[in-house]
Amino acid sequence: MNVKEHFSKRPSGGRLYLRPKSVEKCKTCGAPTGRNYISCKECYYALENIWLRDWNLLMNKKNIIRGSNEEKLLAKILFKEIDSNPWTIVDTAMTIIRCNTCGSEIGGGPDECQECSTAFGNLWAYDVEAMYQCQMTGNEHALRVGRWILRYPLRQKNSIVESWKFSIPILLTGKTPTNKQGQFFKKIIDGNKFDLSNKAYNSFEEAYADILNQI
Numbered sequence: 462m463n464v465k466e467h468f469s470k471r472p473s474g475g476r477l478y479l480r481p482k483s484v485e486k487c488k489t490c491g492a493p494t495g496r497n498y499i500s501c502k503e504c505y506y507a508l509e510n511i512w513l514r515d516w517n518l519l520m521n522k523k524n525i526i527r528g529s530n531e532e533k534l535l536a537k538i539l540f541k542e543i544d545s546n547p548w549t550i551v552d553t554a555m556t557i558i559r560c561n562t563c564g565s566e567i568g569g570g571p572d573e574c575q576e577c578s579t580a581f582g583n584l585w586a587y588d589v590e591a592m593y594q595c596q597m598t599g600n601e602h603a604l605r606v607g608r609w610i611l612r613y614p615l616r617q618k619n620s621i622v623e624s625w626k627f628s629i630p631i632l633l634t635g636k637t638p639t640n641k642q643g644q645f646f647k648k649i650i651d652g653n654k655f656d657l658s659n660k661a662y663n664s665f666e667e668a669y670a671d672i673l674n675q676i
């Protein structure tokens with residue numbers, strides 16, 4: 462059948478937190494802010510606040526205290542309604558819920574955990590539909606993917622983690638690489654052709670031009 466399904470409108474997310482206009486140097490670790498999400502508190506919150514602002518507003522509206530049992534119960538409900546809640550809310554709910562199989566944050570356990578893989582895999586239909594409906598930008602989708610990868614790096618190849626560590630500070634400013642740039646960076650990182658880990662760039666164009674010049 463070729464009948465187009467009508468999906469309900471996906472709610473947008475991640476738009477309350479005011480993002481930096483340009484890449485900033487993290488005062489704590491010295492890297493471009495956001496790069497060390499895994500290991501530096503300041504970098505962590507520079508990214509995570511996009512999610513937490515939405516979550517905290519929802520908890521305030523419902524009069525729920527963070528860390529309470531009510532919050533846990535609500536997280537489980539929100540996680541089940543994966544397509545009718547903003548992506549930021551679903552992702553944060555998933556940091557509160559533990560996987561029954563492996564005990565990690567649901568969706569973030571080891572690659573072999575089927576329950577986590579299913580939870581992770583189920584996330585992305587929302588993005589496809591939300592982008593189609595213009596309720597999510599390409600930049601927001603990239604941030605979502607990047608945070609999932611940086612938050613649970615053990616699920617990924619090291620080169621993939623490195624490429625997202627490089628991208629996140631620029632993505633935070635609202636910029637998105639073109640397909641051509643994205644493929645170029647992937648090739649550079651996959652091939653270990655150029656060490657991006659101690660470089661700071663303000664835009665993908667700047668990175669592209671600098672790397673081209675040096676390889």
Ligand SMILES: [Zn+2]
Pocket residue numbers: 487488489490491492494495497501502503504505
């Ligand atoms: Zn930092």
Ligand SMILES: [Zn+2]
Pocket residue numbers: 560561562563564565567568570571574575576577578
């Ligand atoms: Zn698991």
